[in-house]
Amino acid sequence: EYLLDWCHDDQPTWMSTRGGGRILSLPYPQELNDIPTILVRRASASEFAGMIVDNFDEMREQSERHEQPLVMGIALHAYIVGQPFRLRKLRRALEHIAAHRDDVWLTTSGEIAAHARTELDRFVHGGVYVSE
16 A cells, blocks of 8 residues: 655655556655664664654754645664663653644554545646646
8 A cells, every 4th residue: 555665755655666556655764763873873872862853843843834744754673772771762752742742743654644645646646736
């Protein structure tokens, strides 16, 4: 129904398939992903949590300024960020986001895909924007 492994824009996007069909691609976070950030670039738990907060705050401001919804994903793996010495920092970042729950939609990728399918189909047909 959708894929969640293509790093691209902060908007869901229809992608063409080899068979002539299409699949919905949801934004996948390369930067807000604990594997490359913590394991490869060796960022601390505090740095990773700070990235999450800063990314959220910036995207929220951009979304309000341009009156356009944006998708912010965070890729987490229990064996990395779920370690007790990292978990406390992550919890603080998530609490920061949750404090804005009245202004943002905290949801799952499946719910974003269902919503995006409806909204994108209203405006896009065959890769061409259709005016209403």
